[in-house]
Amino acid sequence: MLSSxxxxxxxxxxxxxxxxxxxxxxxxxxxxxxxxSIDYYWVPEVWHDRxxxxxxxxxxxxxxxxxEVAAVLKIAxxxxxxxxxxxxxxxSQGGALPIRGGIILDMKRMNRVLDIDTVSLSATVEVGINAxxxxxxxxxxxxxxxxFPASIACATLGGFIAHRxxxxxxxxxxxxxxxxxxxxxxxxxxxxxxxxxxxxxxSGPDLTQLFLGSEGTLGVVxxxxxxxxxxxxxxxxHAFLFRTMHDAMLAGSRIMTSRLRPCVIRLYDEPETxxxxxxxxxxxxxxxxxxxxFDGQEKIVxxxxxxxxDICSSFDHEDLGAEMGQTWWNxxxxxxxxxxxxxxxxxxxxLDTVATFANIxxxxxxxxxxxxxNFPQATFIGHFSHWYEWGCMLYARFIIDNPPADANEAxxxxxxIWDMAIxxxxxxxxxxxxxxxxxxxxxxIMKDLYGPAFKILQDIxxxxxxxxxxxxxxxxxxx
Amino acid sequence: MNINKxxxxxxxxxxxxxxxxxxxxxNVTFKEADTPRGRALILDKVRMDNSLIANADYIKTxxxxxxxxxxxxxxxxxxxxxxxLLAARQDIVAAGLAPPSVAALARDLQNVDFQVRGxxxxxxxIDTYSQRQMQLVEAFDGIAGNVATISGGDxxxxxxxxxxxxxxxxxxxxxxxxVSTSGARTLVTSCPASYDALKHxxxxxxxTVLHSSEFLLQRGLKAxxxxxxxxxxxxxxxxxxxMAAPRELLLALxxxxxxxxxxxxxxxxxxxxxxxxxxxxxxxxAKLCERICDLVDVERDLLITxxxxxxHVLKTFRPQLNIISIEQAACRALEA
Numbered sequence: 001m002l003s004s005x006x007x008x009x010x011x012x013x014x015x016x017x018x019x020x021x022x023x024x025x026x027x028x029x030x031x032x033x034x035x036x037s038i039d040y041y042w043v044p045e046v047w048h049d050r051x052x053x054x055x056x057x058x059x060x061x062x063x064x065x066x067x068e069v070a071a072v073l074k075i076a077x078x079x080x081x082x083x084x085x086x087x088x089x090x091x092s093q094g095g096a097l098p099i100r101g102g103i104i105l106d107m108k109r110m111n112r113v114l115d116i117d118t119v120s121l122s123a124t125v126e127v128g129i130n131a132x133x134x135x136x137x138x139x140x141x142x143x144x145x146x147x148f149p150a151s152i153a154c155a156t157l158g159g160f161i162a163h164r165x166x167x168x169x170x171x172x173x174x175x176x177x178x179x180x181x182x183x184x185x186x187x188x189x190x191x192x193x194x195x196x197x198x199x200x201x202x203s204g205p206d207l208t209q210l211f212l213g214s215e216g217t218l219g220v221v222x223x224x225x226x227x228x229x230x231x232x233x234x235x236x237x238h239a240f241l242f243r244t245m246h247d248a249m250l251a252g253s254r255i256m257t258s259r260l261r262p263c264v265i266r267l268y269d270e271p272e273t274x275x276x277x278x279x280x281x282x283x284x285x286x287x288x289x290x291x292x293x294f295d296g297q298e299k300i301v302x303x304x305x306x307x308x309x310d311i312c313s314s315f316d317h318e319d320l321g322a323e324m325g326q327t328w329w330n331x332x333x334x335x336x337x338x339x340x341x342x343x344x345x346x347x348x349x350x351l352d353t354v355a356t357f358a359n360i361x362x363x364x365x366x367x368x369x370x371x372x373x374n375f376p377q378a379t380f381i382g383h384f385s386h387w388y389e390w391g392c393m394l395y396a397r398f399i400i401d402n403p404p405a406d407a408n409e410a411x412x413x414x415x416x417i418w419d420m421a422i423x424x425x426x427x428x429x430x431x432x433x434x435x436x437x438x439x440x441x442x443x444x445i446m447k448d449l450y451g452p453a454f455k456i457l458q459d460i461x462x463x464x465x466x467x468x469x470x471x472x473x474x475x476x477x478x479x
Numbered sequence: 480m481n482i483n484k485x486x487x488x489x490x491x492x493x494x495x496x497x498x499x500x501x502x503x504x505x506n507v508t509f510k511e512a513d514t515p516r517g518r519a520l521i522l523d524k525v526r527m528d529n530s531l532i533a534n535a536d537y538i539k540t541x542x543x544x545x546x547x548x549x550x551x552x553x554x555x556x557x558x559x560x561x562x563x564l565l566a567a568r569q570d571i572v573a574a575g576l577a578p579p580s581v582a583a584l585a586r587d588l589q590n591v592d593f594q595v596r597g598x599x600x601x602x603x604x605i606d607t608y609s610q611r612q613m614q615l616v617e618a619f620d621g622i623a624g625n626v627a628t629i630s631g632g633d634x635x636x637x638x639x640x641x642x643x644x645x646x647x648x649x650x651x652x653x654x655x656x657x658v659s660t661s662g663a664r665t666l667v668t669s670c671p672a673s674y675d676a677l678k679h680x681x682x683x684x685x686x687t688v689l690h691s692s693e694f695l696l697q698r699g700l701k702a703x704x705x706x707x708x709x710x711x712x713x714x715x716x717x718x719x720x721x722m723a724a725p726r727e728l729l730l731a732l733x734x735x736x737x738x739x740x741x742x743x744x745x746x747x748x749x750x751x752x753x754x755x756x757x758x759x760x761x762x763x764x765a766k767l768c769e770r771i772c773d774l775v776d777v778e779r780d781l782l783i784t785x786x787x788x789x790x791h792v793l794k795t796f797r798p799q800l801n802i803i804s805i806e807q808a809a810c811r812a813l814e815a
Contacts, residue, residue: 027510029536034520035511038494045494048520051527062509089511090496108509128509132500136741154496337555338491 093439163437
């Protein structure tokens with residue numbers, strides 16, 4: 001953070017930044033600073049809610065081109081000013097918070113669809129584009145990104161790239177690291193580079209994958225070429241209710257290990273079925289709700305659906321039919337709108353963890369037991385929402401209806417739950433995390449997660465960003 | 480403070496990002512502040528510390544809002560951020576903090592002199608934007624026949640939207656008195672803001688209010704225009720009143736309607752929801768118009784709007800744009 005906005009040094013820097021991007025695209029007003037002081041992370045929300053002082057950026061810069069991004073990074077390096085890239089600001093890990101002030105690089109102005117390649121089925125876009133706008137543009141051309149996250153309306157493509165985001169159809173179409181073919185990146189020292197144009201090669205380690213998930217700590221991603229897909233002829237859903245979550249997990253994992261290709265599977269544990277599935281979908285059942293879907297050519301969809309239903313039918317189940325599956329799809333984002341989403345004064349966190357099928361239930365029980373035994377005031381619920389050939393993601397959540405009134409006490413309690421739950425998950429074979437990213441929230445756990453391998457990440461950071469200007473204080477990097 | 484009546488909205492919107500893609504002004508300024516979340520955060524700060532209502536930057540943000548209501552329409556719970564913003568503007572005006580340009584505009588809007596011309600059951604209100612585009616009025620007149628007219632100022636809607644609620648009521652009362660003296664039982668307007676005002680804010684006893692598209696649709700007009708056109712939705716007719724009449728009329732007249740831009744959900748507002756946005760924010764109005772024009776093939780696309788405001792600002796911004804009012808579209812179809 002700069003010492004004072006009244007200093008002449010501030011004015012010198014402001015002039016230089018204004019020269020780089022134009023006066024319409026340098027914001028220093030209170031309205032904009034407030035909007036950039038809070039993302040979707042609970043900690044700044046509670047800080048705001050309790051009337052505490054947030055840390056604002058000194059400048060909000062809205063670059064219009066990669067060259068302008070490069071110019072800003074050169075200026076920032078020159079003066080050792082922190083730079084925090086910002087997309088939609090809807091990250092839940094505090095990854096876009098300007099915790100040391102400085103420059104917020106708001107990328108939303110870089111929102112053009114540059115090319116749609118209908119031969120290779122790819123699109124090259126500037127990554128500041130809103131994900132829903134991108135999907136609409138691709139749909140207009142007759143295709144789809146097949147990227148349908150709950151945050152589609154608010155997040156940018158760059159945000160998803162920054163933390164390896166995912167959407168509800170990830171089981172078939174992959175996560176962001178599967179969707180991206182290549183990237184243009186502005187390095188911390190202001191050099192514009194491109195990764196190789198295709199994602200499968202044997203030309204050394206993959207630079208695209210290096211920048212995916214780097215959360216703005218290794219540079220600024222400015223353009224991406226992503227895969228696009230034909231609009232499927234058919235997409236169908238089916239839902240089952242299982243007496244136990246264990247049976248439902250066995251059914252879901254068997255669908256995957258039999259190498260059927262659902263586009264989505266989602267399994268809600270008994271408490272979440274009773275609480276959220278009932279409240280949001282109006283399905284009032286006791287047990288574990290499992291929904292899955294297939295898309296593509298109708299004949300193949302019908303065949304795969306039949307096979308998946310046969311697998312489910314071999315367990316103790318209630319067949320809820322296609323309609324209750326379709327209901328989930330139609331309302332898949334509703335969970336995240338107020339008042340359905342958890343909200344103040346509640347304290348809540350998503351203990352996003354991923355593990356193999358062999359470990360995932362152990363991870364669930366490890367976290368659940370830690371939360372329930374140590375924090376009786378907390379409710380623990382969870383669903384398994386992104387499934388792969390080898391395992392799945394656990395979207396576990398803890399909710400405290402009445403956390404401490406004092407912001408410091410509330411955050412201390414919140415962090416303690418995170419520390420204990422996540423460390424229990426890691427011990428049980430889990431990895432933090434599957435798609436929310438690390439940010440400020442989980443940086444302290446990165447060394448535990450990686451062990452000695454974390455030094456390699458730290459060395460890469462040091463090499464690319466020797467002045468540590470890029471998103472300092474995030475992902476557990478020192479400095 | 481009036482904003483305290485909307486605590487549910489503040490609490491719902493302050494940390495919610497789910498409608499930001501529809502924020503017309505946010506989509507041209509790319510500012511976090513110009514989204515429902517950004518504005519709700521500001522008003523939450525003001526709620527906690529009332530003195531912050533005097534923050535000039537906050538005031539500017541509140542008056543930069545386009546009020547298209549696309550967010551309210553999209554929200555699964557329909558939280559009413561628009562009413563929260565109108566309450567905030569009312570608080571700003573009550574505190575004597577309206578920006579000088581807004582205060583001057585409010586004084587101007589109070590200079591009304593409503594005149595009724597002609598007589599009959601039907602009275603056509605010529606709003607201030609239609610008055611500047613008489614081809615629109617003539618088109619309506621050509622179809623409707625010689626109906627009585629009333630003109631002479633805004634209905635009070637613009638004042639209400641700017642936060643001058645008492646002044647708005649006074650102007651609305653003058654308008655109602657003039658309508659009453661005409662003896663008309665049906666009041667037709669081409670202006671969606673006026674339609675909304677007379678339907679919800681300042682209804683007149685015994686007088687039915689119709690938008691011109693509803694009126695023309697009721698007449699059972701049929702034609703075979705066979706022209707492809709994009710219908711540019713109106714904030715007030717779509718997001719505020721969920722009205723299907725404009726599209727139904729165009730289809731009845733034989734127009735082949737093409738999707739404007741990429742989707743039917745976004746507002747693509749030019750500021751109509753803020754009634755006099757072009758006079759409050761000419762720079763932002765130009766940006767909103769530019770975004771719309773960027774999505775149009777100026778050579779090939781025919782745009783039809785049911786908003787005289789939108790017609791005016793788009794024609795002013797890009798004179799070569801092929802855009803006509805819904806009354807002109809009806810006229811063309813019937814003449815074809």
